[in-house]
Amino acid sequence: MILQQPQQFQFDAEPQVSHPKYRDQEIYEDLTDIPDDESKIKIDFYVDRPPTPEYKPIPKGVDVTTQIESYEPDLFDYKLEVEPVLQVLVGRSIEQARMELYEESEAIELRQHKARFEKKRNAELMTTQRMEAAYIRRKDERERRILQHQLYQESLKLSQQKFISRQLSKNTLRGVKNRILNDLENLGLLRNDHLMELQLNSLPWFINRIQSNSLRDHHHHEQFIKLLDEVQLPIQGEHSRYYQIEINRRNVILAERERVRIEIEERKKRKAEIKRRRAIKEKREVQRSALYNNTLSKAEAAASIFTVNIFEDIAEIGIKGVVLPFDLFLLIAETLDLIVGSELDQLDEQIISTIWMDILHHKVQQFVLNLNPQLQQLIQDGLLKMDEDLFHFEKFIKQQLIEQILEQLPFWANQSSQKKAQKIRPIILHKLWRGLLDIYFKSVNYKEPALKTEPKLKTEEQVPQDQDPAAEPKQPTLENLKSEVQEEYVKPEITQHDLDMVEARKKIQINYPQGQRDVNAIVNLLIPFYLSEEQQQEQQQKQQQEQIQEPEKPVGKWDFDPKTIDIYDGDQPLIQEGQKSEADTLFTYQFQEPVQVNDQRAIEFSRMQIYQFIREKLESFMNVPEYSNLQYQNEKTEIPNVPIYDYEV
Numbered sequence: 001m002i003l004q005q006p007q008q009f010q011f012d013a014e015p016q017v018s019h020p021k022y023r024d025q026e027i028y029e030d031l032t033d034i035p036d037d038e039s040k041i042k043i044d045f046y047v048d049r050p051p052t053p054e055y056k057p058i059p060k061g062v063d064v065t066t067q068i069e070s071y072e073p074d075l076f077d078y079k080l081e082v083e084p085v086l087q088v089l090v091g092r093s094i095e096q097a098r099m100e101l102y103e104e105s106e107a108i109e110l111r112q113h114k115a116r117f118e119k120k121r122n123a124e125l126m127t128t129q130r131m132e133a134a135y136i137r138r139k140d141e142r143e144r145r146i147l148q149h150q151l152y153q154e155s156l157k158l159s160q161q162k163f164i165s166r167q168l169s170k171n172t173l174r175g176v177k178n179r180i181l182n183d184l185e186n187l188g189l190l191r192n193d194h195l196m197e198l199q200l201n202s203l204p205w206f207i208n209r210i211q212s213n214s215l216r217d218h219h220h221h222e223q224f225i226k227l228l229d230e231v232q233l234p235i236q237g238e239h240s241r242y243y244q245i246e247i248n249r250r251n252v253i254l255a256e257r258e259r260v261r262i263e264i265e266e267r268k269k270r271k272a273e274i275k276r277r278r279a280i281k282e283k284r285e286v287q288r289s290a291l292y293n294n295t296l297s298k299a300e301a302a303a304s305i306f307t308v309n310i311f312e313d314i315a316e317i318g319i320k321g322v323v324l325p326f327d328l329f330l331l332i333a334e335t336l337d338l339i340v341g342s343e344l345d346q347l348d349e350q351i352i353s354t355i356w357m358d359i360l361h362h363k364v365q366q367f368v369l370n371l372n373p374q375l376q377q378l379i380q381d382g383l384l385k386m387d388e389d390l391f392h393f394e395k396f397i398k399q400q401l402i403e404q405i406l407e408q409l410p411f412w413a414n415q416s417s418q419k420k421a422q423k424i425r426p427i428i429l430h431k432l433w434r435g436l437l438d439i440y441f442k443s444v445n446y447k448e449p450a451l452k453t454e455p456k457l458k459t460e461e462q463v464p465q466d467q468d469p470a471a472e473p474k475q476p477t478l479e480n481l482k483s484e485v486q487e488e489y490v491k492p493e494i495t496q497h498d499l500d501m502v503e504a505r506k507k508i509q510i511n512y513p514q515g516q517r518d519v520n521a522i523v524n525l526l527i528p529f530y531l532s533e534e535q536q537q538e539q540q541q542k543q544q545q546e547q548i549q550e551p552e553k554p555v556g557k558w559d560f561d562p563k564t565i566d567i568y569d570g571d572q573p574l575i576q577e578g579q580k581s582e583a584d585t586l587f588t589y590q591f592q593e594p595v596q597v598n599d600q601r602a603i604e605f606s607r608m609q610i611y612q613f614i615r616e617k618l619e620s621f622m623n624v625p626e627y628s629n630l631q632y633q634n635e636k637t638e639i640p641n642v643p644i645y646d647y648e649v
Helices: 078-173 176-187 193-294 328-340 349-363 373-388 390-406 415-422 426-440 478-488 496-505 533-548 600-618
Strands: 300-302 310-312 320-324 367-370 508-511 521-526 586-590 595-599 644-648
Touching: 193 521, 193 644, 320 595, 320 600, 328 367, 328 415, 328 426, 328 600, 349 426, 349 496, 349 600, 373 390, 390 426, 426 496, 426 508, 521 600, 586 600, 595 600
Parallel strands: 310 320, 367 508, 521 595, 521 644
Antiparallel strands: 300 586, 320 586
């Protein structure tokens, strides 16, 4: 499609270009390279054509007849002669058709190019016209706004002039009217006799009459309110009294109902609690009688704490022994700590070793220690190193291993032993442990060390004086290595004390219990003591005062004493107040279930024997206090929700 010829616009004046980039350039440009009319130009095509035939002149004369034999070559062959002519005709026709086709395609391309050019030119023309129109609009808008601003300034100036003139006139004429009226009134020209009479005579009377009427109405209103109060207040008070009486009556009924409901619920709870406690009491009585018949009644007396089995805090099933809150080691450490006091300097390693050797040789059949399972690997590694090379172990490893064991926390397997160890001075515990571990890691099984593959290098000081230090060192021989090893290893001399320590080591047994065991009951073995007459009288007076001061039980509460039913309470004291008698007997028991035992007689007996033993060892070189002056701390361990049984021994 060919676009129409665009409309030509003519401008009266040369347009102004608004963009600064094109202000100094000419808008129009003359086109000098005008193209020719390409429709009249033919393209020269070079096409292959057949070769030009040989020229044969036309013979002269008239040929009437010509006889040509079949064997002669000059015979006219139609097919042979017509084919070149036909090729020329057909080729020329095809060539002409192809030329026409080329021309038609070129004409089509030319028209398309012309249409594109026209379209582009029209678009550029439209853009130019749009830019020109925008420039004209901006110019008109600028002029319009300038004119509008000028008009606004003129109107503002005019309004300011008007305002100033109006203010001047107002200031000039202000008060003129009042002054003129006042002057006229003063001259008597504007006087109104009726108004003056009204103001002087009628108006005061009217005001006084209104005031008196309002006072009278107010007085009547007050009298009426007073009359109503005289009638209504007694009625209202009587109504409030009866209303309060009804409220109190209803509250009493509701309180009585609530009290009855609470009593019924408390009665039900009390019955259920009594049934539950009776069942528990029956069960506990069976267990209590079984404990007494099977265990406590079959107790056997023992002469020494060192020869019996000691169970820490909880009894072993089927094994006869005594149950103490902590083991024999802590009993010895506790007594030694109280005896030594501030004289720690006199307690040396030799005394500690003598105490342990005497205990292990003459007192105990087996010394049992229950330690934390975390120490098991460390102690077993030390025993393995001792078996591998005893000489190297005693020279380099033994003391370091003992110090490493003492630094481990927690140290004990039982919690009660751990708490008891915290109340003993650490220096006492460390001295006892060093002495005991020194015996435990003692052996006489010395083995000659194997030949080392790495020879010992000699320093410059070891080089003989007659030998040149710069000279090459000699290669060590097998004989030299053997002699060096023999010089380093010297088998220690085994004494009788060493053999005694080895024998004592066999009685030390270290256990590593895993976890805490469940306890079925707590058994308090109570010890009766004699009381003086004065203390008995004081105790009876206290009991009478408590009975007198005991308050009445409120309604809705239990009407029985919970202490009469044994559930989880062991309110009786472990040792009753009074004069203590010396504990001279130790009983061993064989429990059939795991129980916790608070046997104060066994503790007193153990402390007394340990005190006598340590006193024999220390009284020769230090002052040992009397047993009654030692301040032991008695502790009673309890477990929640575990039944407690008290037995008098």
